[in-house]
Amino acid sequence: MTDIPAPGAKKLGLVIDLDTCVGCHACAVNCKEWNTSGHSAPLTDFNAYQDHPDGVWLNRVHTYEAGEGLDSRTVHFPRSCLHCEQPACVTVCPTGASYKRAEDGIVLVNADICIGCKLCSWACPYGAREFDEDQGVMRKCTLCIDRIYNTNIPEPERVPACVAACPAKARHFGDLGDPDSAVSQLVAERGGFDLMPEMGYKPVNKYLPPRQRPKPAAPVETPRAATGVLRWIDRVLSR
């Protein structure tokens, strides 16, 4: 059913720290690796080892510059499905293939009934959905439902593949519906924000802003210019 279920207590999602992300793309690569053989398999590639490679990725890492001069920052910016509370990608779906789970808020596509009309990808402001030209169906982040509930893998590994791969611990997974969860605390502490809040989609995933750079130390007082012998000693010692 493409009606949005009544909001549940549980809102699983990601918190992405733009301060610590180093832009290594490991999250995107591990996402591709896991999901090309998991719930969304296959994530098709065309010309994978030739010119003009093309394929489905559920996570893309942009790099931006923000600000000017000394205050400017280089920010690496992973972009994936935000598992919105008002996902228009779900309500526009004519078949019911696109749905939001009541129990944990995860937005999924049922590839067995998707007709590949692509309207959901038009409805997503964030470009989270990519069409699989080979399979004729829409693909998107599943928050690795085949990992987070997978009792066949050790418990510490039951996190999304992107979170498991991040070497900088810039990605955090948890329940954003619970104000006491570690991720909610982190968002409160660091001033986590929504992307394009003006669209009204109410994303569950949050981004943490780059931290303020420490103020540069006050310049060291330059001693009065020396003259005569002192100047000569100064020059010798400065070598």
Place this chain on the structure above:
Amino acid sequence: MNPAFSVIILTTASGAGYGMLVWLGVLGVFGALPQERWFGVVAALLALALSAAGLLASTFHLGHPERAWRAISQWRSSWLSREGVLGLFTNLPGVAFAAAWWFGGPTIVIGLVAGLCGLATVASQAMIYASLKPIRQWCNSYVLPNFLLLSLYSGAIWLVAAGAGTAAALIGIVLAVIAAGAKWSYWRFIDAAQPIATIESATGLGAIGKVRPLEDPHTEENYLLREMGYVIGRKHAAKLRVIALVVGFAVPVVLLVIGLAVAGVACAVAAALAALAGIYIERWLFFAEATHTVTLYYGQRRAAA
């Protein structure tokens, strides 16, 4: 947005077909339709053929056309689903109208029902676009009246081509002026309106200052850029707008006037084809000029408008 051939055919052809049904119903009430036995049947079937051609064309862009029947299930939330349900249902009163005309029956009532269903289908079609918030050129109050007026206009012209006579021709001429005006004001609106989202709000980095892309996530094109990152030069857009207005509205009006003066069927058919061609260009522009917020993530290079 990428102007896909199948979707342009869908909206232009089915718009004309459903518009024909509306005028068959309305003109029937005023007794302004020709009374020949062939006319109602030919006109209704032509209308249904145009709309069916459109619906059929729309399945060509699906990844799984064989699953298209599933699209009628989500009418409670999805305008696309509503369009499918209403479009399929309209065939019932449409065929009933042709049958009632041929064998005798309440054509006026059936014609009005068919017209109303057709109008509702076009409205649903318009709402598919008008409800998409990420695309500001679509998500505005101009889109619904534009779709309805263009459907009514092309429907009237096609009815004249089917032999409907003077009343339909006069309606076509009046609607050409109104619909062209509506289109012009839509263009003025999208040119003047400011984008709601910016690269700063899309990334949330506005607090630091102006944001600009340093590196894209991928070196090649991807689905997002092909589908949502279609860019058309402003220069070409301006020219194509004028071509759409001339071919789609001015030429048909001249042909209809000539047709009224010398009663030429050839003129009416030529007018209908010109209107279809002009509205095809108009619809191509409707897609090509639409910008999607995902292009913000790729910077000004993509977000051309």
